[in-house]
Amino acid sequence: MSKSVPAFLQDESDDRETDTASESSYQLRRYKKSPSSLTNLSSSSGMTSLSSVSGSVMSVYSGDFGNLEVKGSVQFAIDYMESLKELHVFVAQCKDLAAADVKKQRSDPYVKTYLLPDKGKMGKKKTFVVKKTLNPVYNEILRYKIERQFLKTQKLNLSVWHRDTFKRNSFLGEVELDLETWDWDSKQSKQLKWYPLKRKTAPVALETENRGEMKLALQYVPEPSPGKKLPTTGEVHIWVKECFDLPLLRGSHLNSFVKCTILPDTSRKSRQKTRAVGKTTNPIFNHTMVYDGFRPEDLMEACVELTVWDHYKLTNQFLGGLRIGFGTGKSYGTEVDWMDSTSEEVALWEKMVNSPNTWIEATLPLRMLLIAKISK
Numbered sequence: 001m002s003k004s005v006p007a008f009l010q011d012e013s014d015d016r017e018t019d020t021a022s023e024s025s026y027q028l029r030r031y032k033k034s035p036s037s038l039t040n041l042s043s044s045s046g047m048t049s050l051s052s053v054s055g056s057v058m059s060v061y062s063g064d065f066g067n068l069e070v071k072g073s074v075q076f077a078i079d080y081m082e083s084l085k086e087l088h089v090f091v092a093q094c095k096d097l098a099a100a101d102v103k104k105q106r107s108d109p110y111v112k113t114y115l116l117p118d119k120g121k122m123g124k125k126k127t128f129v130v131k132k133t134l135n136p137v138y139n140e141i142l143r144y145k146i147e148r149q150f151l152k153t154q155k156l157n158l159s160v161w162h163r164d165t166f167k168r169n170s171f172l173g174e175v176e177l178d179l180e181t182w183d184w185d186s187k188q189s190k191q192l193k194w195y196p197l198k199r200k201t202a203p204v205a206l207e208t209e210n211r212g213e214m215k216l217a218l219q220y221v222p223e224p225s226p227g228k229k230l231p232t233t234g235e236v237h238i239w240v241k242e243c244f245d246l247p248l249l250r251g252s253h254l255n256s257f258v259k260c261t262i263l264p265d266t267s268r269k270s271r272q273k274t275r276a277v278g279k280t281t282n283p284i285f286n287h288t289m290v291y292d293g294f295r296p297e298d299l300m301e302a303c304v305e306l307t308v309w310d311h312y313k314l315t316n317q318f319l320g321g322l323r324i325g326f327g328t329g330k331s332y333g334t335e336v337d338w339m340d341s342t343s344e345e346v347a348l349w350e351k352m353v354n355s356p357n358t359w360i361e362a363t364l365p366l367r368m369l370l371i372a373k374i375s376k
Contacts, residue, residue: 070173070199072096072134074111074160077192078177080148080184087144087151089113089158091127092192093137097172100162106132107162109172113142116155116176117249117317129163151179153249160197173197211320211366212246212281214258214306217359218324218352220299235292236262236304236352239359240274242284243308243366246319255311256283256319262291263303263323263338264331276311299353301331303339308366320366324349342367 075092091111100107110129125144130136146154159174175195183189219237240258248254255278261271277283294302303325309316326349327341341349344364351360 068100068170068172069098070197071098072173073194073196074158074175075192075194076158077190078156079190085145085147087146089142091138091140091142094160095135097134097160099134100170107134108132108164109136109160109162111138112159112161114157115144116157123315150250154179171200174200210245213244213363213365214322215241215363217241217361218348219359220352220356222356233293233295235290236294238289238304240285240287240306242282244282246281246308248281249310249317250312254278254281257309257311258285259307259309260289261305263305264336300326303341307369321369322364322366323369
C-alpha cells in the first residue's frame with residue numbers, strides 16, 4: 001500500500017467515548033502467532049473507563065492504492081453559492097481511466113471528494129458508481145455547507161475509485177485544489193475544466209506545517225497489578241498531559257481531544273479518548289490510559305497511535321498525531337505502513353522499554369499520519 005495515505009481517508013464521526021465505565025473484551029491481531037487477550041483502561045479526573053474488543057482485527061485502509069496504474073482525467077467545476085452558504089462541486093465526467101478489469105478493459109468508477117483537513121463523514125461526498133466503463137459520466141453536484149471564510153483554510157481533494165462487486169475500492173487517481181487563493185468571483189474559475197489525474201503524493205506540505213506539540217509520559221510495568229492473573233504479561237501506561245500551539249482550523253474556535261489506539265488493533269471499541277477541552281490552543285488533558293496484556297515480545301510489534309482532533313458539531317477534524325514504537329515498518333512479520341515512527345518517537349519508546357516501572361516524559365511535535373480505518 002502507498003505510504004502516502006493521509007489522515008483524511010479515515011471516517012471520524014461523533015462517537016467519542018465518555019469517561020464513564022464500560023466493559024467488553026479485547027484482542028490484538030497477532031500475525032502468525034496465537035492471539036492473547038488485552039484490556040485497556042482510561043482515566044481522567046478520577047473517572048475510569050474499561051473497554052475492549054473480541055476477535056482478531058487487522059489494520060484496514062480505505063482502499064487499495066498500489067495495484068492500478070493512474071491515468072486519464074476528470075472534468076469538474078467548483079463554485080460558492082452565497083445565498084445557500086454552500087460550496088458546490090460539479091462533477092461532470094472522467095475519460096481514459098485505468099482498467100481494473102484488464103481482460104475486459106473496464107472499471108466501475110466513482111468520484112469522492114473531501115474538504116481537507118476535515119476528513120470526517122460530514123466532509124466526505126461521493127457520486128454514484130458507473131459500471132463497466134473507462135469514460136463515466138456523472139453530472140452530479142456535491143454540496144458542502146460551509147462559511148466562505150473557512151474555505152481559505154481548506155483544500156479540495158477529488159479522487160476517482162473503482163468499486164468491485166465485493167465493495168472493495170481501488171485508487172484510480174486524484175486532483176487537489178488549494179482554496180486559499182481561489183478566485184471565487186472569476187467566471188473562468190466557475191467553468192468546467194479537465195484535470196489530469198495524479199498518483200497519491202506524500203503530504204509533504206502538510207507535514208512541514210506547524211501542528212503543535214504534545215507533552216506526554218509513558219511507562220512499562222512488566223508485572224501486572226496486584227490481584228491480577230497473567231504473570232507473563234505487563235502494562236503500558238500512557239499519560240497525555242497537554243498540547244501546545246495547536247492549529248486553528250475554524251478561525252478562533254477550537255475544541256480538542258486526544259484519541260489513543262494500540263496498533264495493529266483498529267477496532268472501534270479498543271480506542272480510548274480524553275475529554276474535549278475548548279477555547280484554547282494549549283489544552284491540558286492530564287489523562288492516563290492503561291493497556292495491559294502486553295507480552296515482552298509485543299513491545300517490538302505494537303505501536304501507540306495518539307491523534308489530536310478538533311470536535312465541531314457532528315464532525316472531528318484531524319489536527320496532528322504521534323506514532324510511538326520502534327518504527328521497523330513491520331508488525332508480527334507483516335509489512336505495515338503505520339510502523340513509521342520518527343526518530344524522536346522511537347527514542348521515547350526505547351527509553352520506556354529499557355526503563356521499566358519508570359515514567360519517561362517527552363514533548364514531541366505533532367505530524368500528519370497515515371491513519372488506519374476503524375474496524376467495526
